[in-house]
Amino acid sequence: xxxxxxxxxxxxxxxxxxxxxxxxxxxxxxxxxxxxxxxxxxxxxxxxxxxxxxxxxxxxxxxxxxxxxxxxxxxxxxxxxxxxxxxxxxxxxxxxxxxxxxxxxxxxxxxxxxxxxxxxxxxxxxxxxxxxxxxxxxxxxxxxxxxxxxxxxxxxxxxxxxxxxxxxxxxxxxxxxxxxxxxxxxxxxxxxxxxxxxxxxxxxxxxxxxxxxxxxxxxxxxxxxxxxxxxxxxxxxxxxxxxxxxxxxxxxxxxxxxxxxxxxxxxxxxxxxxxxxxxxxxxxxxxxxxxxxxxxxxxxxxxxxxxxxxxxxxxxxxxxxxxxxxxxxxxxxxxxxxxxxxxxxxxxxxxxxxxxxxxxxxxxxxxxxxxxxxxxxxxxx
Amino acid sequence: xxxxxxxxxxxxxxxxxxxxxxxxxxxxxxxxxxxxxxxxxxxxxxxxxxxxxxxxxxxxxxxxxxxxxxxxxxxxxxxxxxxxxxxxxxxxxxxxxxxxxxxxxxxxxxxxxxxxxxxxxxxxxxxxxxxxxxxxxxxxxxxxxxxxxxxxxxxxxxxxxxxxxxxxxxxxxxxxxxxxxxxxxxxxxxxxxxxxxxxxxxxxxxxxxxxxxxxxxxxxxxxxxxxxxxxxxxxxxxxxxxxxxxxxxxxxxxxxxxxxxxxxxxxxxxxxxxxxxxxxxxxxxxxxxxxxxxxxxxxxxxxxxxxxxxxxxxxxxxxxxxxxxxxxxxxxxxxxxxxxxxxxxxxxxxxxxxxxxxxxxxxxxxxxxxxxxxxxxxxxxxxxxxxxxxxxxxxxxxxxxxxxxxxxxxxxxxxxxxxxxxxxxxxxxxxxxxxxxxxxx
Numbered sequence: 001x002x003x004x005x006x007x008x009x010x011x012x013x014x015x016x017x018x019x020x021x022x023x024x025x026x027x028x029x030x031x032x033x034x035x036x037x038x039x040x041x042x043x044x045x046x047x048x049x050x051x052x053x054x055x056x057x058x059x060x061x062x063x064x065x066x067x068x069x070x071x072x073x074x075x076x077x078x079x080x081x082x083x084x085x086x087x088x089x090x091x092x093x094x095x096x097x098x099x100x101x102x103x104x105x106x107x108x109x110x111x112x113x114x115x116x117x118x119x120x121x122x123x124x125x126x127x128x129x130x131x132x133x134x135x136x137x138x139x140x141x142x143x144x145x146x147x148x149x150x151x152x153x154x155x156x157x158x159x160x161x162x163x164x165x166x167x168x169x170x171x172x173x174x175x176x177x178x179x180x181x182x183x184x185x186x187x188x189x190x191x192x193x194x195x196x197x198x199x200x201x202x203x204x205x206x207x208x209x210x211x212x213x214x215x216x217x218x219x220x221x222x223x224x225x226x227x228x229x230x231x232x233x234x235x236x237x238x239x240x241x242x243x244x245x246x247x248x249x250x251x252x253x254x255x256x257x258x259x260x261x262x263x264x265x266x267x268x269x270x271x272x273x274x275x276x277x278x279x280x281x282x283x284x285x286x287x288x289x290x291x292x293x294x295x296x297x298x299x300x301x302x303x304x305x306x307x308x309x310x311x312x313x314x315x316x317x318x319x320x321x322x323x324x325x326x327x328x329x330x331x332x333x334x335x336x337x338x339x340x341x342x343x344x345x346x347x348x349x350x351x352x353x354x355x356x357x358x359x360x361x362x363x364x365x366x367x368x369x370x371x372x373x374x375x376x377x378x379x380x381x
Numbered sequence: 382x383x384x385x386x387x388x389x390x391x392x393x394x395x396x397x398x399x400x401x402x403x404x405x406x407x408x409x410x411x412x413x414x415x416x417x418x419x420x421x422x423x424x425x426x427x428x429x430x431x432x433x434x435x436x437x438x439x440x441x442x443x444x445x446x447x448x449x450x451x452x453x454x455x456x457x458x459x460x461x462x463x464x465x466x467x468x469x470x471x472x473x474x475x476x477x478x479x480x481x482x483x484x485x486x487x488x489x490x491x492x493x494x495x496x497x498x499x500x501x502x503x504x505x506x507x508x509x510x511x512x513x514x515x516x517x518x519x520x521x522x523x524x525x526x527x528x529x530x531x532x533x534x535x536x537x538x539x540x541x542x543x544x545x546x547x548x549x550x551x552x553x554x555x556x557x558x559x560x561x562x563x564x565x566x567x568x569x570x571x572x573x574x575x576x577x578x579x580x581x582x583x584x585x586x587x588x589x590x591x592x593x594x595x596x597x598x599x600x601x602x603x604x605x606x607x608x609x610x611x612x613x614x615x616x617x618x619x620x621x622x623x624x625x626x627x628x629x630x631x632x633x634x635x636x637x638x639x640x641x642x643x644x645x646x647x648x649x650x651x652x653x654x655x656x657x658x659x660x661x662x663x664x665x666x667x668x669x670x671x672x673x674x675x676x677x678x679x680x681x682x683x684x685x686x687x688x689x690x691x692x693x694x695x696x697x698x699x700x701x702x703x704x705x706x707x708x709x710x711x712x713x714x715x716x717x718x719x720x721x722x723x724x725x726x727x728x729x730x731x732x733x734x735x736x737x738x739x740x741x742x743x744x745x746x747x748x749x750x751x752x753x754x755x756x757x758x759x760x761x762x763x764x765x766x767x768x769x770x771x772x773x774x775x776x777x778x779x780x781x782x783x784x785x786x787x788x789x790x791x792x793x794x795x796x797x798x799x800x801x802x803x804x805x806x807x808x809x810x811x812x813x814x815x816x817x818x819x820x821x822x
Contacts, residue, residue, distance in 0.1 A: 263520050328611060331484050358614075362482055366611030376521030 035059065036095075037122075039107065041088070042066040046109035046118040055102040055126040059259070061095050064088045068112045074098065075106045075119075083140050086113065095257050098140060102126045139262040139378060142309040146265050147255065149305055150190040154252040157186035161248050165241035168223065171233050180224060181286075181294035181345060187248070188295045189302030191275060192268030193258050194251055203247045207284070218243055221286075228288035266310055266375035269303035273368035276300070281361045283349050293346035296360075297336050303371065304329050310378050318377040321370055328367040335363050454533040458505040460808040462661060465538030466675055466745065466770050467650035469629045471591040474621030474749040474766065475598035476679065477606065478584025478801055479613040481547065487556040491821050493612040497541070497588075497605055498815035504601050507534030510608075526607065529600035537592040539601055541816045542677045542803025546585040561820060563667040565676055565773045566804045572786040572797065581681050581799030584616045589677070589768065591747070595620070617799070619681065621749025621766045634708060634716065638684055638750045638763055639794070641701050642708035645716055648745045659743045659777070660770050670819035673807030675770040678778045681751075681799030684764035689794045700790045702729030728790040734781065744769040744777045764795065774802060 036059040038049035043066035062085065064070050069089050074082040074096075082105060083098035102124050108117030164183040167175040187194055187205065195201045202212075204219040211217055218240055226237045279285040280296045307314075307325055315322035339347040352360075456464050481490060500510045511517075511524025548554070548562035588605055592598040599620070606615050624635050629650060634642040648655045657663070662671045689697070698704055702711050702725030710720030710731065725732040736743055747770070752763035771777035786792065809816055 267520075324611070327484070359483075362614040363484075365614065366482065366484070369607065369610040372522045376518040379518065379520050 036061045037107075039063070039072055039109065040065060041070045041072065041109040041111070043068055043111045044118070046072075046107065046120055048107050048120045048122065051121065052123045052125060055100055055124045057261075058098055058100045058124070059095060060098075060107075061093065062088055063093045064090055066090060066111050071110045071113045071117075072096065073108045073110070073117065074100070074122075075108060076103065081137060081140075084144075093257075095259070099261065100124050136313060138312050139310070142313070143260050143262055143265065145309050146306055147258070147260055149309075150193045150258065150260075151252075151255045153186035153190045153302075154248075154255055157183065157248060158245070158252060160185075161245055165245045168227075168233055168241040169238045173227060173231065173233060176223075176233070177227050177289070180220070180227065180289055181291040184220060184291075184295060185298045187251075188298035189305070191299065191302065192264070192271045193255065193260065196258055197251060197254050200247055200251045200254075204244060204251075207287075219247070220244065221288075224286065224288045262310060262313075262378050263375045265306045266371075266378055269306040269374060270368060270371045272299040272303040273364055273371055277361070277364045277368060281357060281364060283357075286349070290349040290351075291346070292349040293336070293339055293352070297346060300329070300332055300336065300367075303367075304333075307371070307374065310374065314374060314377045318373070321373055321377050324370045325367070325374070328363075328370060332363045332367050335360065454535055455507055456505060456534075456536050456538050458502045458539070458809065459811050459814075461810065462673055462675075463540045463805055463808045464505070465540030465589055465591055466660065466747075466805070467648075467656055468536075468538050468591070469650055470624040470747055471536050471538070471598075472593045472622070472624060473591065473595040473598050474624075474768075475590045475595070475602045475618065476621065476766065476768070477588050477590075477602045477618040478544070478616045478679075479586040479588070479606075479609065480616045481555070481585045481613050482611060485612045487821070489612045490556060491817075493609050494817045494821070495815045496608050498809055500604060500608055501539040501601075501816070502809075502812065504529075504597075504604065505534060505537045505539055507537075510604050526600065526603055528603075529597050532594055532597055535592040535594040535597040537590065537597050537601055539605075540589040540591075540677075540805060542587040542589070542805040543817070543820065544584045544586060544801060544803050546583065550585070558820065561668050561670065563671050563804055565662075565667055565671075565775055566802065567775060567779075569678070569774070569800055569802050570779065570783075572782050574786055574792055575797045575800070577800050578681075578798050581617045581619075583801050584803075586613060587677070587679070587801065587803045589747075595622070619751060619766050619799075620753075621751050623750040624747070637748075637765055638686065638752075639689055639697070640705060641697075641703065642716060643748070643765075644746055645708060648743060655743065656745070659772055660745050662772055666773070668820075670806055671804055675745075675772065675805050676774045677803045677805050678767075678769045678771070678774055679799070679801045679803070680767040680797050682765045682767050683762065683796045683798045685794050685796070686761045686763050692794070699726050700730060700794070702726060702731040726790065728788050730785070730789050730791040733785055733789050739781055739784065742777050742781060744771045744781070746770075770805070 035053070037053060039060055039062045040047040040049075041062060041064045060072070060074070060083075062072050067090050069087060071084065071086040071088060072094075073084045076082050082100060083096050085094050085096045088094045105122050105124060106119045107122055108119045110117035160179065161183040164176060164179040167179055191205075194205075202215065205221070206215070206217065206219055207221045208217060208225070223237060223240055223244070226232055226234075226240075276296050276299050280292045280299070283290065283292055285295055286292045307329070311322055311325075314325075336346070339352070341347065456468055458464060503510055509525040509527075509530070514523045514525040514527030514530050517523055543566075545562070545566055545568055547556065548558045548566070588602060590598040590601040592601070602618065606613075623638075634645050637643040648659060650656075660675050662674050662676075664672045666672070692700075694705060698711075702720070703709060703716075704711075707714070708716035709718060710725065711729075712721050712724035713719070720731065720735065722732045722735055722737060732738060747768040749766050749768070750763070751766045752761060754762055756762045769778055806817065806819060809818075
């Protein structure tokens, strides 16, 4: 993906939400950060930095300064949950983003995650209709579920990438090769989220031709070149392997702070297909290992996950689009299945003919084009 | 190539004769700007002035809305015959052949053709596709790709054709159309000397976009391809420039890449008698859905530019049987003088292709020059993208090309590298109808 990384965050609007987590986003979201509603949660108080703010895209930065794990809710009339974040550990910070319409609400902190919580009334001002905001609880739930998915993918990646690094450090070339593609699966499934942390992707997933002047080449693709093109594991590779693990752990810890919206989920799904269309179809992504189809499959899986989560709303608002997407996901999965190997991997991409690549390309375009309409279908107007 | 097989007609004239001949003076040449017609809210004024009235505003997304009256920049999409055949040849071409995707169904194909027809009506009318290039939801990609924003319609025409693969592919009747395949839509035979590249040949569907502005022609194909994603995919495409045939014989005859005037005696787009005799399929000739249509043969003809350029002038003129400067047939002073075939070398191109040498057969040509970089051997990949329309290819292009392929002296300097054959149905007559309706309906 590296070639397009610089614009990815802007495209996705998956910018990291905030100053709450030091160092995770220096530049992207200063405005959101400045506008953020800050919540200081303790065992006995729930201090809200402002009780009136404009409707629309709202960022709530939470700091748990108490001794108990807490959760924070925004309630509408009748305790309707507008948005929430559970499991905020003592001493940790978290951020919630939501589209909130004008109206009266309550923010509640629940130390120990029990009871009605310590509540504070807030007013969201402005014209609800003009804000374009959505408070569809199904979308809020979809975003939460997608964040959970992204977290699970990162959590599952760390053990595999650690094994990959261990094999390199043991000088075991063949084992390292066998773990290269699996170590990328979780990342590739949730790449738009991963890329939204602008500082991680350049370190982990840059291709040689995507380097900025003066940038040191690190990460998966450097190791890929060493393993396949040079068939060599030296001290440098061992250091790079450790660095990759460190960088990916950084990614893992940042996911709770990633700014995810229904719109960014939908467009992120489309972005995953765009990744396939530009980098994988040509075989550029994994040019030494030819494991492109493994990345391809992971991109499609991640896109499908986002779509499935948004589907309840999408199918209500645009049934025909949902029908098309169902059919196209099925078609592309069937196509990929033909290339699946007994060991769970995929056919080496250098064995895939030009004619077959055209078939893949057509399938990707057939899915990517309707997928580009998903965001519009889930936006509440 | 230059099938010099037409009757003499007309006299040379200035380059503006196109417009003059078709009754389109320069006074109201002002283009209909897409920008001016964008968004019917703003366009309400313009549309209202054109007499369509406020109904148009209420049907903004329905591109079946009649376009304002034709202007020099605007060729009507609706009509008895498809535009882009007898229409005065525009300056530029973007031609695309499509394959129908393996996952497509008859239903999805019909849906696409309906959407294509709406988009074609909009674009040929100088309007944007769907909700346009810069309106619609901010979260969604625009319906129109936008590179033709602010450009006039530029006499854009879009012409659709159906290839053999639509009716039967690899022995499979994919869309229940096998029985409706016209007998005239043959798989073209191999001609001597052909070196066809499968990547530049065939196709289940084609769309010919002609316009005076290449950006407008490219935009049109791009938007149709986008609409068709999932149902069709581009098999190959070709850009063309410098029309090499004229359907307006009064206009100055254009030159091909060999420097010779080409299409001196093409069928005039205004010659309804000849069009009926040679171009339009008559009732009862094959399936009803082809009545009023025409068969299109597309050939990518590579020219051996470098060897041609080092050929003596005498040899070049002998190859054609015409003079290079004036374009006059051998033994005659003027381009449009009736040729004395016997004065031309026996293997000259014009002599072999002339109707008098071919029992009077004629085809309507709309060829364009192309140059696509080099071929990797330092040679220019250039030549003629030959497009010919006829009532029955079996009786027109095929015998003509068989004759040329076996004897034409020009063969030393050219090679046919791409080939396709399409059945182009009659025109979409009015809003609400669609390309292929008679075939699928």
